[in-house]
Amino acid sequence: MISFENDYSTGAHPRILEALAATNLEPAPGYGSDRFCESVAARIRAACDDETADVFFLTGGTQTNAVVISALLAGHEGVIAADTGHIAVHEAGAIEATGHKVLTVPECDGKLRAADVEAYLETFYADASYTHMVFPGMVFIAHPSELGTLYSLAELEELSALCRRHQIPLYLDGARLAYGLAAPDTDVSLTDIARLTDAFYIGGT
Structure with missing residues (x-):
């Protein structure tokens, strides 16, 4: 075992x-x-x-996610996350408790793909009644993901470009960021994350 x-x-x-x-x-x-x-x-x-x-x-990952997401979203906005994302599964409704819905998109190896986020946004704004719905106000990712997978630099750049086109922030959960940055096969650096995201955190454990 x-x-x-x-x-x-x-x-x-x-x-x-x-x-x-x-x-x-x-x-x-x-x-x-x-x-x-x-x-x-x-x-x-x-x-x-x-x-x-x-x-x-801040004092911990859940508290940081709740504070950052609540601060960056307007009252009528929610946060896009993978359906395996920490905020969607393991934080006991902490994000919803701040009044913001977690809008889930199917994961691919634990990660969000830019094409899937793009499709979600296009579908949302194509709905004639979208003004009565929870607006997608930001994108949440974790690096490493909840399944232990890593975003490549190309994947981060694609997500970042998408978020900037749609003028919504990209937020990275870095509870295990040290592991991701130290992984032998990663091509992502801390300066890349700082450049490509609008907010991120560095877990202290």
Whole structure:
């Protein structure tokens, strides 16, 4: 039997605990305004090759998805996701709880294909009563996907171009982003993700 444990099943690395202990008694303002958060934000901007990027710190993947999706969508809009997407299956209705519907499209190896998203958008706007329906206001993807598959650079570029043509944001769930970027056969870099998406997050586990 093979058991695949997730990255929430173990404790913190000893070096992280050492760093926390060393700075534990140092007073600092809250809400991300301390020198440690400022330093990390600067490093993230440098790694993304974008000195103008906004960097925010949140507490977990579900919370981040709920905050970002709610912030980027208007009240009458929903979010397009693969039918295996985390927000459609495993987040206990967190997105719907913010008042936004998850609009599912069939997955292909766990991923969204630009052609399928294009077909969804064309079908939506071809409906004479579309003004009475939930508007597709953004596209959600995860890298790696919930099935462990990776987007190629060409796939990301195609999705990005599609979203920009339709003027809707492309949002990337990066709960396991480090795995994706470290995969030996990937051709996607962090700078590619920063360039091709409108928002993404980097999981800290």
